Amino acid sequence: MKVEDIETPALLVDLDAMEFNLQKMAAFFSGRSCKVRPHFKNHKAPALALKQLELGAIGITCATLREAEILVENGITSILIANEVVGEGKLRRLADLSKRASIVVAVDEASVIREMAAIQRNLQARTEVVIDINIGLDRCGVPSGEAAAALAKLASSEGLNVRGIMGYDGHLQSRSPSQERDELVCKGCKVLADSAALIESAGIPVSIVSTGGTGTYAISGQCPGITDIQAGSYLLMDTRYLDLGAPFRRSLTVLASVISKRDTGRAVIDCGVKAISSERGLPALKDISYAKLVALHAEHALIDIDPHSSPGIEVGTKLEVWVQYSDATVNLHSRMYGVRHGQVEDIFKIEH
Amino acid sequence: MKVEDIETPALLVDLDAMEFNLQKMAAFFSGRSCKVRPHFKNHKAPALALKQLELGAIGITCATLREAEILVENGITSILIANEVVGEGKLRRLADLSKRASIVVAVDEASVIREMAAIQRNLQARTEVVIDINIGLDRCGVPSGEAAAALAKLASSEGLNVRGIMGYDGHLQSRSPSQERDELVCKGCKVLADSAALIESAGIPVSIVSTGGTGTYAISGQCPGITDIQAGSYLLMDTRYLDLGAPFRRSLTVLASVISKRDTGRAVIDCGVKAISSERGLPALKDISYAKLVALHAEHALIDIDPHSSPGIEVGTKLEVWVQYSDATVNLHSRMYGVRHGQVEDIFKIEH
Numbered sequence: 001m002k003v004e005d006i007e008t009p010a011l012l013v014d015l016d017a018m019e020f021n022l023q024k025m026a027a028f029f030s031g032r033s034c035k036v037r038p039h040f041k042n043h044k045a046p047a048l049a050l051k052q053l054e055l056g057a058i059g060i061t062c063a064t065l066r067e068a069e070i071l072v073e074n075g076i077t078s079i080l081i082a083n084e085v086v087g088e089g090k091l092r093r094l095a096d097l098s099k100r101a102s103i104v105v106a107v108d109e110a111s112v113i114r115e116m117a118a119i120q121r122n123l124q125a126r127t128e129v130v131i132d133i134n135i136g137l138d139r140c141g142v143p144s145g146e147a148a149a150a151l152a153k154l155a156s157s158e159g160l161n162v163r164g165i166m167g168y169d170g171h172l173q174s175r176s177p178s179q180e181r182d183e184l185v186c187k188g189c190k191v192l193a194d195s196a197a198l199i200e201s202a203g204i205p206v207s208i209v210s211t212g213g214t215g216t217y218a219i220s221g222q223c224p225g226i227t228d229i230q231a232g233s234y235l236l237m238d239t240r241y242l243d244l245g246a247p248f249r250r251s252l253t254v255l256a257s258v259i260s261k262r263d264t265g266r267a268v269i270d271c272g273v274k275a276i277s278s279e280r281g282l283p284a285l286k287d288i289s290y291a292k293l294v295a296l297h298a299e300h301a302l303i304d305i306d307p308h309s310s311p312g313i314e315v316g317t318k319l320e321v322w323v324q325y326s327d328a329t330v331n332l333h334s335r336m337y338g339v340r341h342g343q344v345e346d347i348f349k350i351e352h
Numbered sequence: 353m354k355v356e357d358i359e360t361p362a363l364l365v366d367l368d369a370m371e372f373n374l375q376k377m378a379a380f381f382s383g384r385s386c387k388v389r390p391h392f393k394n395h396k397a398p399a400l401a402l403k404q405l406e407l408g409a410i411g412i413t414c415a416t417l418r419e420a421e422i423l424v425e426n427g428i429t430s431i432l433i434a435n436e437v438v439g440e441g442k443l444r445r446l447a448d449l450s451k452r453a454s455i456v457v458a459v460d461e462a463s464v465i466r467e468m469a470a471i472q473r474n475l476q477a478r479t480e481v482v483i484d485i486n487i488g489l490d491r492c493g494v495p496s497g498e499a500a501a502a503l504a505k506l507a508s509s510e511g512l513n514v515r516g517i518m519g520y521d522g523h524l525q526s527r528s529p530s531q532e533r534d535e536l537v538c539k540g541c542k543v544l545a546d547s548a549a550l551i552e553s554a555g556i557p558v559s560i561v562s563t564g565g566t567g568t569y570a571i572s573g574q575c576p577g578i579t580d581i582q583a584g585s586y587l588l589m590d591t592r593y594l595d596l597g598a599p600f601r602r603s604l605t606v607l608a609s610v611i612s613k614r615d616t617g618r619a620v621i622d623c624g625v626k627a628i629s630s631e632r633g634l635p636a637l638k639d640i641s642y643a644k645l646v647a648l649h650a651e652h653a654l655i656d657i658d659p660h661s662s663p664g665i666e667v668g669t670k671l672e673v674w675v676q677y678s679d680a681t682v683n684l685h686s687r688m689y690g691v692r693h694g695q696v697e698d699i700f701k702i703e704h
Binding site: 005007008041063064083084085086087089090108109111112132134138139140141142170257258259260261262264266268270273274277278279296297298299300302314315316327328331332334352 | 357359360393415416435436437438439441442460461463464484486490491492493494522609610611612613614616618620622625626629630631648649650651652654666667668679680683684686704
């Protein structure tokens, strides 16, 4: 199938660019003790997670229990849920899933640890945990040091299999590269390494010290004691990370059709916020300099065409829109068309 | 099932509030020649569209061919696609669908009309159209008057069944009520009525003159010549329309769980931009005055709790978040829990 035969709006991934990204990340971690544990929440496509594993990923990170279930359903057996899972229903599903694969889950609360352990005992499951440490994002996570070690000891004494720690420096992913930022990344990694040492000194072996993302992998991936990096966006890339200087290629676009055009220079494409996220700013048209995307409505994007340009946008024309924020955009679709030289080579199912 | 037993994040609709909205809109149009043709794109739940029809809706409006297909699959046979449908593949699907139901589609381009008519002839279908007129939104639509009449004549001469016109005043939906706004609404309706008269004077009967929305239905619904109002948001309502003074009750929330809490007053709930849209501003917590939602990440919302409040938010607590923008939020879910007095009474499937 040719790209122009795809019905719109549709999510496209440029395979050359995506494979470049895959290889680039794999090359960075090749021969290092630290590895990449790619984040599934970005692409939600099991076929792409399998490609990442083929190229040396140590396992897959995900954000929700549902994502972990999808990964297990697709034969992936080494999973880190880098997020808190709470509530009896979900803890039961977690225990069930732990019988089928190695599922490591983040914890940051004593009451959840006790409930998780009780359910584990009831269901004869083997739940693995990492202590989630707040290294500056101020989202989830306990303070580093004694608080983290106390939680690790509690989890261990309750019978959970404590695998180590994690701490996500999301607040540093969105900063432009600078010496100051890099020092902050290293400082966060040092905090994690110190907490890991404290936990080990209590007799609990630490095999996971997980952190980082697409914006900082090259820094945190070289810090002592870090075992793996949770980068996700690098594979598909979005404009936000490109603007921050990440050395990957944007591979993700939304294909849209011009559905209306007026003599005033206004055109409309069928790609609104139900097909592309504007959570991190307005997206831009790919390879078109004589027109500009100026607004997103629910089902439409408005395009202003330079009146002095030669015509190139007519009703029925298909064009691509760069994705500003890949996580939230992929989440709006159920498939991704893998494209090379104008042809659809593969269709990747996006699971929800 | 009790509300607290629903796994999170989940979309809830308060049935008392939704039924109030249904009745209020039905009462307004009762006995009038103008009727409501509710917009499906807002709730995407066939069961709710059927409720709207039971209460006097003249048919259902939708935004995409796919939505029209979903409506037909669910037994709804009077549909207005208030949007342009282009491209051979979609025009074929449209023709096929037209054999099963009355599908009226908006057109604003001669080339599309010719292609649509050719496909209609090939497939022996009977395609019905309304001429889409730009009444100030500057999105889709031809200019009013002669341009609209010329397009109607072309469509009719090509053998399409011209049912009338539509013009959406989306730019006025988002304005606070005022005499000036009301006058602009009436002016847009007058433009439509005049264009309808011009088309009728060319021998083409006009049975549809469709416009309006939740923000302006009470004005445009009383303007001469308007046959139906495309209001959608009124049923579920969102904070945006409430802020604009629409006389409906908010019925839509996202149920979320507290998954993390720190002594600093920071809590985290499992309701990020993959579960609730922030396209039109940050949403607010329902019925909780001592805490505030301060940020949305992909999977998380951050909550700041007043340090002087008595405790009420703990890990595992479930709470509801008002929806700022219902269209884009419903689009993120596959079901909606109908809730009354803390019990789940119904589960409405959201179709994509």
